[in-house]
Amino acid sequence: MEPRISIITIAVRDLDRATAFYEAMGLVRHKGITDGVAFFQMGGVILSLFPKGDAEADSGVRFGDEPGPTYLAYNTRSDAEVDAVLAAAEQAGGRIVKPAGKAFWGGWYGYFADPDGNLWEVAHNGAFPIDSEGRISLPA
Amino acid sequence: MEPRISIITIAVRDLDRATAFYEAMGLVRHKGITDGVAFFQMGGVILSLFPKGDAEADSGVRFGDEPGPTYLAYNTRSDAEVDAVLAAAEQAGGRIVKPAGKAFWGGWYGYFADPDGNLWEVAHNGAFPIDSEGRISLPA
Numbered sequence: 001m002e003p004r005i006s007i008i009t010i011a012v013r014d015l016d017r018a019t020a021f022y023e024a025m026g027l028v029r030h031k032g033i034t035d036g037v038a039f040f041q042m043g044g045v046i047l048s049l050f051p052k053g054d055a056e057a058d059s060g061v062r063f064g065d066e067p068g069p070t071y072l073a074y075n076t077r078s079d080a081e082v083d084a085v086l087a088a089a090e091q092a093g094g095r096i097v098k099p100a101g102k103a104f105w106g107g108w109y110g111y112f113a114d115p116d117g118n119l120w121e122v123a124h125n126g127a128f129p130i131d132s133e134g135r136i137s138l139p140a
Numbered sequence: 141m142e143p144r145i146s147i148i149t150i151a152v153r154d155l156d157r158a159t160a161f162y163e164a165m166g167l168v169r170h171k172g173i174t175d176g177v178a179f180f181q182m183g184g185v186i187l188s189l190f191p192k193g194d195a196e197a198d199s200g201v202r203f204g205d206e207p208g209p210t211y212l213a214y215n216t217r218s219d220a221e222v223d224a225v226l227a228a229a230e231q232a233g234g235r236i237v238k239p240a241g242k243a244f245w246g247g248w249y250g251y252f253a254d255p256d257g258n259l260w261e262v263a264h265n266g267a268f269p270i271d272s273e274g275r276i277s278l279p280a
Contacts, residue, residue, distance in 0.1 A: 005187065005212050005214065006213050007261070007263075009211050027143055040143065044271075046276055046278060052209060055211075064208055068206070069151035070210045071151070072147070073146050073149065075147065111199050111200075121147070128146075135184025138172065140172075
């Protein structure tokens with residue numbers, strides 16, 4: 001296994017609702033493949049929204065209760081950007097799970113949930129640099 | 141929200157077991173930060189393994205049953221590489237959830253679960269090119 005993750009799929013209960021939420025967050029849906037799925041190019045990885053029933057039928061797995069133990073983080077370049085992203089999530093129909101505050105690891109962060117209840121951490125961690133293309137790095 | 145995902149966290153029941161699994165898959169754990177967490181640099185994103193209880197305490201969220209509706213895909217450059225990654229996952233202590241086979245979207249793919257039951261799709265999709273740095277793109 002080379003060190004990469006290609007696609008992050010969120011199996012959603014309502015594809016239109018989830019798509020509208022992520023579009024309201026500023027993401028641009030891929031216009032080429034839209035039949036029963038929503039794709040978003042996220043730098044070098046792809047975010048996919050796929051109906052839960054279709055994902056279960058394809059994998060043969062029954063997904064557990066929301067939210068699952070795999071969750072996503074959006075890191076920012078400033079504390080203020082954390083506040084802005086959390087506010088945007090609430091505006092877009094998400095839920096603030098934990099308001100922005102000081103992190104035990106020294107930064108500023110909070111959590112929101114998308115309309116399906118899936119958890120996103122929003123964090124400013126100065127020790128994890130983000131380059132101009134949005135790629136994040138662990139400390140050297 | 142700029143189009144990026146920074147960190148993908150898997151909240152695991154047994155950090156040592158999960159870390160050993162992903163190391164056996166060929167990933168290299170970050171040596172700088174190892175106290176109660178395992179980080180892996182995955183190209184421009186970070187994979188994090190974090191104890192479930194700690195993640196629940198930090199977020200205030202109770203995670204549902206395994207596997208959750210957010211799952212990951214590792215895309216390959218060939219059909220044979222799909223078979224090899226699935227075999228490696230089984231060898232490393234994972235479980236084959238769906239053996240490799242033809243996909244409805246035209247490629248070759250299967251699924252494995254990590255020791256906590258978290259789902260990974262392993263797929264060769266020629267329509268989604270992967271560059272030399274491992275970054276995947278949606279069709280133009």
